[in-house]
Amino acid sequence: MENGCTIVDAMNTYNIALRIILSKGYKIFLIPDKREEYFGDFCAVKGNRKFIGGDPLRVLGLVSIWENTGDDWQNSHFPKEDVYDEILSRALPDSVEDFDKLTEKGFTNLVADYRLLFEEVLEKEFPLNPTRQEMFHLIDSFYKEE
Structure with a gap:
């Protein structure tokens, strides 16, 4: 019998997200922000592709979108319903x-x-x-x- 799994968006998932991004060959940077309450965005770069998000989970999500749709992600093969x-x-x-x-x-x-x-x-x-x-x-x- 399968045990199942629950993963929740929280800081304890950030390192695994970063390790997954790194394992895909990306370099990861923190881009500082001028706002005091916000330290910046994470940026994953590989070749001429850049994925920027407010935390590692968002960046991993963006990488996943690109991996599933390619450079023309807005015109992907997925249905267009909202x-x-x-x-x-x-x-x-x-x-x-x-x-x-x-x-x-x-x-x-x-x-x-x-x-x-x-x-x-x-x-x-x-x-x-x-x-x-x-x-x-x-x-x-x-x-x-x-």
């Missing part, structure tokens, strides 16, 4: 009508996705067969919790 907006819309619905607009398959997928989040990630109970109204209240209250 996944970022879709995730935010699902997480922050305006009303139950947002869920009423979903097809039966779309709603079933939404329930399955949030079941995964609640049961596997958050280790919280999730209703067996929630209605659209119950899903709206569950998600709306979940994202408003402090």
